[in-house]
Amino acid sequence: MSQPRVPRLKDVAEAANVSVSAASKILRGDRSRFGEETCRRVVEASERLGWRRNLLVSGIQTGRTNTVGVMIPPYDSFWVKVLSGIHKRLGEADFLPITLWLGDLDHLPHFEANEQEGVRQINRLLDRRVDALILWPTFAVAYQEHLAGLAEKNVPVVVIDHRSDEPYGDSVATNESQATRAVAKHLLDLGHRRIACISSRESKSQTWALERRRNFERAISLKSEAEVRSWRLNRTGDNGVEVATHLLTDDFRPTAVFAVTDHEAHCVYEAAITLGLSIPGDLSVVGFADLDFAATMMPPLSTVRQRPQEIGERAASLLIDRLDGPLAGEPFVHSEIEADFVLRESTGPAPA
Amino acid sequence: MSQPRVPRLKDVAEAANVSVSAASKILRGDRSRFGEETCRRVVEASERLGWRRNLLVSGIQTGRTNTVGVMIPPYDSFWVKVLSGIHKRLGEADFLPITLWLGDLDHLPHFEANEQEGVRQINRLLDRRVDALILWPTFAVAYQEHLAGLAEKNVPVVVIDHRSDEPYGDSVATNESQATRAVAKHLLDLGHRRIACISSRESKSQTWALERRRNFERAISLKSEAEVRSWRLNRTGDNGVEVATHLLTDDFRPTAVFAVTDHEAHCVYEAAITLGLSIPGDLSVVGFADLDFAATMMPPLSTVRQRPQEIGERAASLLIDRLDGPLAGEPFVHSEIEADFVLRESTGPAPA
DNA sequence: ACCGGCTGCTCAAGTAGTTGACCAAGCGTT
DNA sequence: AACGCTTGGTCAACTACTTGAGCAGCCGGT
Numbered sequence: 001m002s003q004p005r006v007p008r009l010k011d012v013a014e015a016a017n018v019s020v021s022a023a024s025k026i027l028r029g030d031r032s033r034f035g036e037e038t039c040r041r042v043v044e045a046s047e048r049l050g051w052r053r054n055l056l057v058s059g060i061q062t063g064r065t066n067t068v069g070v071m072i073p074p075y076d077s078f079w080v081k082v083l084s085g086i087h088k089r090l091g092e093a094d095f096l097p098i099t100l101w102l103g104d105l106d107h108l109p110h111f112e113a114n115e116q117e118g119v120r121q122i123n124r125l126l127d128r129r130v131d132a133l134i135l136w137p138t139f140a141v142a143y144q145e146h147l148a149g150l151a152e153k154n155v156p157v158v159v160i161d162h163r164s165d166e167p168y169g170d171s172v173a174t175n176e177s178q179a180t181r182a183v184a185k186h187l188l189d190l191g192h193r194r195i196a197c198i199s200s201r202e203s204k205s206q207t208w209a210l211e212r213r214r215n216f217e218r219a220i221s222l223k224s225e226a227e228v229r230s231w232r233l234n235r236t237g238d239n240g241v242e243v244a245t246h247l248l249t250d251d252f253r254p255t256a257v258f259a260v261t262d263h264e265a266h267c268v269y270e271a272a273i274t275l276g277l278s279i280p281g282d283l284s285v286v287g288f289a290d291l292d293f294a295a296t297m298m299p300p301l302s303t304v305r306q307r308p309q310e311i312g313e314r315a316a317s318l319l320i321d322r323l324d325g326p327l328a329g330e331p332f333v334h335s336e337i338e339a340d341f342v343l344r345e346s347t348g349p350a351p352a
Numbered sequence: 353m354s355q356p357r358v359p360r361l362k363d364v365a366e367a368a369n370v371s372v373s374a375a376s377k378i379l380r381g382d383r384s385r386f387g388e389e390t391c392r393r394v395v396e397a398s399e400r401l402g403w404r405r406n407l408l409v410s411g412i413q414t415g416r417t418n419t420v421g422v423m424i425p426p427y428d429s430f431w432v433k434v435l436s437g438i439h440k441r442l443g444e445a446d447f448l449p450i451t452l453w454l455g456d457l458d459h460l461p462h463f464e465a466n467e468q469e470g471v472r473q474i475n476r477l478l479d480r481r482v483d484a485l486i487l488w489p490t491f492a493v494a495y496q497e498h499l500a501g502l503a504e505k506n507v508p509v510v511v512i513d514h515r516s517d518e519p520y521g522d523s524v525a526t527n528e529s530q531a532t533r534a535v536a537k538h539l540l541d542l543g544h545r546r547i548a549c550i551s552s553r554e555s556k557s558q559t560w561a562l563e564r565r566r567n568f569e570r571a572i573s574l575k576s577e578a579e580v581r582s583w584r585l586n587r588t589g590d591n592g593v594e595v596a597t598h599l600l601t602d603d604f605r606p607t608a609v610f611a612v613t614d615h616e617a618h619c620v621y622e623a624a625i626t627l628g629l630s631i632p633g634d635l636s637v638v639g640f641a642d643l644d645f646a647a648t649m650m651p652p653l654s655t656v657r658q659r660p661q662e663i664g665e666r667a668a669s670l671l672i673d674r675l676d677g678p679l680a681g682e683p684f685v686h687s688e689i690e691a692d693f694v695l696r697e698s699t700g701p702a703p704a
Numbered sequence: 705a706c707c708g709g710c711t712g713c714t715c716a717a718g719t720a721g722t723t724g725a726c727c728a729a730g731c732g733t734t
Numbered sequence: 735a736a737c738g739c740t741t742g743g744t745c746a747a748c749t750a751c752t753t754g755a756g757c758a759g760c761c762g763g764t
Contacts (some may be wrong), residue, residue, distance in 0.1 A: 006481075006505055009751060019714050024752060035712060055479045056411045057750045061719045063357075065408065067480075077644075080432060087453040096476060098450050101439040124448060127407045128419075129358075153358055266648065292429075296618065298650040361721060371744050376722060387742060409720045413749045 007049040015045035027053075059129055068132045068319060069125035070099040071139045076263075077292040078308050079136070082160065085312020086134060093320050098130060102139075118143050126155070132319045133169075137162030141205040144168075156322045158315045161208055167332045170318045172311050173208070175336035177215050179304045182341040183286050184219035186302075187256045191350035192284060193225055196247050196254035198240075198264045199232040212260045212288065229254070233264070240267030248275055248283070255283065255350045262287035262294045265301055265346075280348030290342055300344035310337050359401040367397035379405075411481055420671060421477030421485045422451040428615075429644040430660050431488070434512065437664020438486060445672050450482060454491075470495050478507070484671045487521075489514035493557040496520075508674045510667045513560055519684045522670045524663050525560070527688035529567050531656045534693040535638050536571035538654075539608045543702035544636060545577055548599050548606035550592075550616045551584040564612045564640065581606070585616070592619030600627055600635070607635065607702045614639035614646045617653055617698075632700030642694055651697035658691045 013023040018038060026034055026042045045051075059065040068090055072079060083099070090097050100121055122143060125133065132155055133147070140147070140159040148168045150157055157169030164171075187195055199213040200206060213230055220228040231247045233239055244267045247254065259265035265287030269279065277283045279299060287294055287303035294301040314335055321327040365375040370390060378386055378394045397403075411417040420442055424431060435451070442449050452473055474495060477485065484507060485499070492499070492511040500520045502509055509521030516523075539547055551565045552558060565582055572580040583599045585591055596619045599606065611617035617639030621631065629635045631651060639646055639655035646653040666687050673679035 008749095020750090021715075021752075022713060024750095025713095028752080030753095033712065038712080052475060052479055054412065054481060054750055056408045056417065056481055057719080057752085059408045059719095060406065060412070060721090061750095061752065063719090077429070084453060096450065096452075096480065098448065100448075101436060123404060127404050128448065129406060129408055293645045293648055296645055296649065360719095372720090373722075373745075374743060376720095377743095380722080382723095385742065390742075406720055409722085409749085411749095412751090413720095413722060415749085 007051045008054075009051065012042065012046045012049055012051045015049060016041040018042060027051075063129075064131055065129050066094060067096045067098050067128065067130045068134060068316075069128075069130035070097045070134045071102065071121070071125075072099060072136045073102055073138055076289075078289050078306065081308035082312040082315075085309035085314075086316050087312075088309070089313040089316035089320075093316075095131075095316075095320070097134075098125060098128065100125060119146055122146055126153075130155070131323055132156045132158070134315050134319065135159045135169075137208070138205045140164070156319060158318050160311060160315055162205070163207070163334060167334070170322065170327075170333045170335070172315045172318065172335045172337065174306045174311065174339045176208075176212055176304075176339060177219075179339035179341055180212065180215040181219045183258060183304060184216060184222075186341065186343070186347065187258070187284060187286065188220070188223050188226060190256075190284065190347060192256040193227065193350065194252060194254045194256075195220055195226060195228050196252065196257045197228055197230040197260070198244060198247060198257060198268060199230055199260045200264060201233050201235055201237040203235070209260050216258050227252075240264055241270050244268045244271035245275065248272065248277065256285070256347070257283065258286050258288075260288055262289050262291040262301060262303055265303070266293070266297065269297060269301075279346050282351055284347040284350070286347060295344070297346075299346050302344045302346045303342050304339050305342045306339045307337050359403045360406075361403065364394065364398045364401055364403045367401060368393040370394060379403075415481075416483055417481045418446060419448045419450050419480065419482045420668075421480075421482035422449045422487075423454065423473065423477075423485065423491045424451060424488045425454055425490055428641075430641050430658065433660035434664040434667075437661035437666075438668045439664075440661070441665040441668035441672075445668075447483075447668075447672070449486075450477060450480065452477060471498055474498055478505075482507070483675055484508045484510070485521075486667050486671065487511050489560070490557045492516070508671060510670050512663060512667055514557070515559070515686060519686070522674065522679075522685045522687070524667045524670065524687045524689065526658045526663065526691045528560075528564055528656075528691060529571075531691035531693055532564065532567040533571045535610060535656060536568060536574075538693065538695070538699065539610070539636065539638065540572070540575050540578060542608075542636065542699060544608040545579065545702065546604060546606045546608075547572055547578060547580050548604065548609045549580055549582040549612070550596060550599060550609060550620060551582055551612045552616060553585050553587055553589040555587070561612050568610050579604075592616055593622050596620045596623035597627065600624065600629065608637070608699070609635065610638050610640075612640055614641050614643040614653060614655055617655070618645070618649065621649060621653075631698055634703055636699035636702075638699060647696070649698075654696045654698045655694050656691050657694045659689050662689050 009023055010020055013020045016023060022034065023042050026039050027046055031039050070086060086097055102121060135157060137160065140162050147157055151168060159169055159171040161173050162171065163173055197213050197216050200209045202209045217228045217230065220226050229252050231243050233243055248271055257268050259268055265285050268285050272279055272283055279285055285301065287301045290303045290305035294303050314337060318333060318335060327333065361375055362372055365372045368375060374386065375394050378391050379398055383391050422438060439449055454473060487509060489512065492514050499509055503520060511521055511523040513525050514523065515525060549565050549568055552561045554561045569580045569582065572578050581604050583595050585595055600623055609620050611620055617637050620637050624631055624635055631637055637653065639653045642655045642657035646655050666689060670685060670687060679685065
């Protein structure tokens with residue numbers, strides 16, 4: 001029946017026989033105005049009772065909670081690494097990320113359809129007075145109109161992997177053009193001339209897919225004898241193997257395929273196996289993202305490794321700089337992180 | 353230079369021309385004592401200004417923040433799914449998980465060595481007055497002594513996948529014995545008689561590995577003609593392929609291997625390929641956990657699928673029940689979730 | 705004796721909001 | 735006219751803590 005509570009400053013002050021305000025000042029480090037003996041008594045009492053400052057109170061007093069809201073869908077290892085980078089950098093600056101892991105693993109949240117739900121989720125964070133938000137592209141698009149007003153409330157926003165025409169915050173993305181050019185060059189150097197690209201659903205929230213495909217098409221087109229053709233998945237993005245089969249049996253007869261993510265590359269593998277095509281003998285495949293399974297596919301998939309942890313760290317850094325640092329009051333910034341082509345065993349010379 | 357702040361209740365009250373306390377009561381739903389017209393004015397004003405209750409204040413007033421601290425290492429897809437379950441269930445009950453994603457992806461945190469760091473991390477959550485904690489086994493062990501005192505502070509704890517002799521909270525784990533018996537039966541039915549088990553590091557924080565191995569050994573031993581031998585990884589857990597090679601070239605010459613996680617199973621695959629052994633022709637392999645890559649390994653790995661999302665949901669449910677519900681004041685509970693044997697293509701009849 | 709300055713501490717108001725106590729006006733009743 | 739009751743609100747104290755203002759006591763200087 002006992003209720004042993006968390007000790008309050010008042011308890012410490014009583015134990016040390018001083019006023020609450022004296023205890024507060026001493027424990028904040030403002031000791032110059034107090035006697036040495038008094039300070040000792042207060043510090044000793046606070047330690048004995050295990051007192052800890054209540055950060056909720058600091059939050060309402062200063063208007064700063066040192067927390068950052070992070071809105072993400074449950075997703076593959078790439079995003080887990082981004083998150084890890086966010087946590088690392090924010091942790092160093094003594095910020096605490098509060099992550100809203102929305103939707104379940106099977107279906108991404110479809111908030112376009114449910115306006116109210118979106119607002120509710122943002123408010124779960126804002127009601128706790130997070131100092132800033134980090135957003136995945138899905139949410140950046142779905143919640144656009146609700147987020148645009150945050151700047152006026154002094155809640156900075158950083159968007160990852162989505163560059164908008166009318167930004168309402170800073171953004172971080174992978175600099176893909178360079179890595180994509182490296183992929184194109186690699187395939188052309190191997191003698192491939194009929195090259196396919198398999199893209200994902202290219203929805204509004206996946207502008208990266210569109211851009212990645214365009215970058216690749218452009219890079220291949222520079223070589224006059226080479227030709228690219230592109231295919232893409234349906235709206236739900238669940239017909240990957242079907243599209244891959246289509247693409248491989250098309251009149252075009254590509255000798256190499258570039259997939260905008262490793263997921264699609266995996267679909268190409270499956271289709272190739274069923275069709276009896278060997279990789280890389282009959283068909284070269286290149287993925288993108290270097291997800292968990294890329295290195296253990298058979299054969300190991302050549303792909304483009306982004307630097308997810310670095311992306312996360314950069315996003316966190318941008319927020320920190322905007323809250324207290326050099327970015328305060330400055331125009332929005334778009335930051336790009338390099339990516340590296342990883343050569344493994346899924347590419348070979350074009351068949352004669 | 354303008355500072356357009358988040359609206360306060362005071363602003364709403366002034367706009368509606370009532371006292372702050374009237375506004376507070378009306379907006380909390382206690383309208384019986386106020387005129388219809390007044391209520392309308394207050395509600396309208398609050399909506400127009402976009403007022404939202406500051407949950408930090410509610411937190412200091414009620415002693416409840418409706419937040420739960422979650423301490424996890426960055427880890428494989430299994431844990432991501434557990435997290436997803438936690439978020440789902442807590443979200444339904446309007447709790448907000450605050451996840452501390454400790455350590456980086458390459459090395460798990462080694463807090464045994466750095467006592468102070470551990471305390472610091474727990475305090476990051478407690479200082480924000482989380483109502484409860486959910487812990488991964490790593491932390492449950494490393495921070496044991498600091499966590500034991502939380503019960504006295506009325507901060508319930510749920511530990512996942514780790515059963516202690518002196519529990520200081522509720523716990524959830526997979527009920528492995530049944531699934532492990534199914535694996536054993538499957539291998540014995542296929543005619544295997546010399547069966548190896550490859551375990552991971554079996555440290556204090558990985559008691560599940562020990563238990564899983566023991567369960568398996570016991571299940572095999574029931575068949576008198578069959579024999580099990582076990583190997584395990586070193587302290588750092590990075591010599592998997594080496595141990596697998598050892599095990600496969602040992603005089604024992606096992607025809608089947610049970611790996612305590614899919615990670616070790618993957619090491620067995622690698623060793624088998626190097627040694628020229630075909631799976632499942634020369635060697636049957638069974639894993640545990642059904643991680644992301646298990647289904648896409650070549651051949652697809654037979655394994656035991658735990659129900660991580662269900663584990664997460666159960667952990668969250670236990671907390672909710674203990675905070676406000678039927679579990680308040682009751683003795684600690686240990687809850688078990690079933691697991692299912694998933695038959696894929698990595699097992700076959702024992703070679704003659 | 706009186707003033708200035710320093711030391712060492714307390715007071716009170718503030719952060720945003722909640723809640724029990726209280727109070728005034730209006731009405732009907734005796 | 736005095737009483738009780740309902741309606742419609744306000745007041746003040748409380749949550750945990752911070753912070754600028756202020757004040758008592760003591761010392762040295764004139």
